[in-house]
Amino acid sequence: MLLGVIADDFTGATDIAGMLSQSGMRVTIRTHLRHPPLADSDAVVIALKSRTNPPQQAVCDSLAALKWLQTHGALRYYFKYCSTFDSSPRGNIGPVAEALLQALDADFAIASPALPDNGRTVYQGHLFVGAELLSESGMRNHPLTPMRDANLVRVLQAQSRGKVGLLNRATVSQGAAAIRAECARLRGGQYRFAIADALDNADLFALAEACAEHPLLTGSSGLALGLPAAYAARRWFQPVVAASPWPPAEGRAAILAGSCSPATQRQVHHWIAAGRPAWRLDPLRLAAGQTGADAALDWATAQRQPALIYSSASPEDVAAVQLALGPERAGQLVEACLAEIARGLVVAGARRLVVAGGETSGAVVQALDTEALRVGPVICPGVPWTQVEGRPLWLALKSGNFGTDDFFSAALGGNH
Numbered sequence: 001m002l003l004g005v006i007a008d009d010f011t012g013a014t015d016i017a018g019m020l021s022q023s024g025m026r027v028t029i030r031t032h033l034r035h036p037p038l039a040d041s042d043a044v045v046i047a048l049k050s051r052t053n054p055p056q057q058a059v060c061d062s063l064a065a066l067k068w069l070q071t072h073g074a075l076r077y078y079f080k081y082c083s084t085f086d087s088s089p090r091g092n093i094g095p096v097a098e099a100l101l102q103a104l105d106a107d108f109a110i111a112s113p114a115l116p117d118n119g120r121t122v123y124q125g126h127l128f129v130g131a132e133l134l135s136e137s138g139m140r141n142h143p144l145t146p147m148r149d150a151n152l153v154r155v156l157q158a159q160s161r162g163k164v165g166l167l168n169r170a171t172v173s174q175g176a177a178a179i180r181a182e183c184a185r186l187r188g189g190q191y192r193f194a195i196a197d198a199l200d201n202a203d204l205f206a207l208a209e210a211c212a213e214h215p216l217l218t219g220s221s222g223l224a225l226g227l228p229a230a231y232a233a234r235r236w237f238q239p240v241v242a243a244s245p246w247p248p249a250e251g252r253a254a255i256l257a258g259s260c261s262p263a264t265q266r267q268v269h270h271w272i273a274a275g276r277p278a279w280r281l282d283p284l285r286l287a288a289g290q291t292g293a294d295a296a297l298d299w300a301t302a303q304r305q306p307a308l309i310y311s312s313a314s315p316e317d318v319a320a321v322q323l324a325l326g327p328e329r330a331g332q333l334v335e336a337c338l339a340e341i342a343r344g345l346v347v348a349g350a351r352r353l354v355v356a357g358g359e360t361s362g363a364v365v366q367a368l369d370t371e372a373l374r375v376g377p378v379i380c381p382g383v384p385w386t387q388v389e390g391r392p393l394w395l396a397l398k399s400g401n402f403g404t405d406d407f408f409s410a411a412l413g414g415n416h
Contacts, residue, residue, distance in 0.1 A: 002237050003043040004069030006062050007080040009358035010365050011399040013047035016080045016221040018384030021375040023228035024239025029373040029386065031365055033068045042237050049362035052144045055091035059099045066103055077104065083115035083220035084134060084401060085127060085152055086145040087159065094159025097193065097218050104215045108187040110167060111156060112207055112219035114198035117381040118402060125153040125166045125195045138262035141315040143327060152195045162192025169197040172206060179210035201225060221382060251351025253412050254300055256338045257310035258360030259400025260318050268312045270405040277303045281311040283321045286333045293340035301348045306412050309341055335359055339367035346393060354396045354411050361397040379411050380404065
């Protein structure tokens with residue numbers, strides 16, 4: 001194993017695994033740490049469900065993952081978080097990154113959330129989602145991690161004890177040598193982190209080349225685009241020339257959507273507008289015991305085509321539910337219900353599940369007692385198909401913000 005990745009949610013794990021796999025690395029995803037890694041893995045991605053945990057718990061889980069990766073021989077490490085820097089003012093990105101740095105006896109790391117292929121760019125330390133500042137995008141209404149400040153230097157500084165600086169575009173655009181020099185200057189000035197500007201993939205490749213030898217990298221999956229080439233140039237590994245054949249996915253299919261992001265809402269509306277079967281979970285009715293997983297499962301298994309079960313709702317509806325139930329209970333009710341439905345669907349013969357939302361994906365994968373995932377073909381930037389190791393079960397775990405409006409039908413439209 002060359003690279004050990006610690007991802008703060010399950011969709012983030014498949015996101016970065018797909019990026020590394022596309023560039024020639026043999027990648028597996030681990031959801032449990034009970035057994036050693038598969039022998040043919042150049043990179044192992046550990047999928048945690050720590051993004052919305054209390055910071056202390058997120059740090060504890062991340063350090064346990066790091067210890068497992070160290071025990072099994074990883075040479076470099078990567079802390080993967082969302083390209084929209086999903087966190088709260090108290091963490092968890094800063095506390096986890098600082099804990100990993102300390103455990104690795106390192107003193108500096110870049111923070112590179114940019115993912116231009118999905119419209120996430122960073123300029124002068126400010127994160128943009130398409131043409132909008134992060135604070136003006138749909139992320140400002142996220143039910144668990146509302147992002148209301150686009151200045152990531154300020155956001156990360158509020159979460160960190162050490163100083164946070166900036167690797168600005170003027171430096172990044174000059175290439176790897178300039179980036180190395182600026183990192184050395186920042187390190188010499190006792191900076192602990194530096195937010196990295198990036199407007200396109202060329203910037204990410206330059207950052208990867210300049211920082212490939214850092215003990216720890218932090219960022220979205222975008223920074224991983226250039227890492228395999230940087231590692232191969234150093235002769236640390238030999239890229240896979242051709243991917244092994246991906247086994248055909250057969251059997252029933254279903255879609256489970258817990259995300260309330262604008263992208264997922266559009267995907268739900270697109271599916272319903274096409275006349276396809278859909279069942280909405282109402283958290284208030286779940287809380288009252290008026291309906292639940294059994295009813296949704298009975299309905300889904302009676303359908304003759306792939307069915308969508310969703311809890312996605314508008315910001316106004318989400319706010320009303322949270323006011324009535326509290327954000328934590330509302331989220332737990334939906335996650336537990338969708339996880340139970342997923343388990344029932346698989347027992348009933350489902351072999352392909354498309355899951356939208358990081359928290360939902362984590363709950364579903366854990367409910368299915370999945371230990372490892374193999375990475376397969378990419379559906380869209382950031383979303384590959386994965387196969388449960390040793391089982392005829394295929395999962396597409398989608399970040400709520402990713403994918404075009406027709407993502408659900410596109411994911412299930414081909415052989416997979």
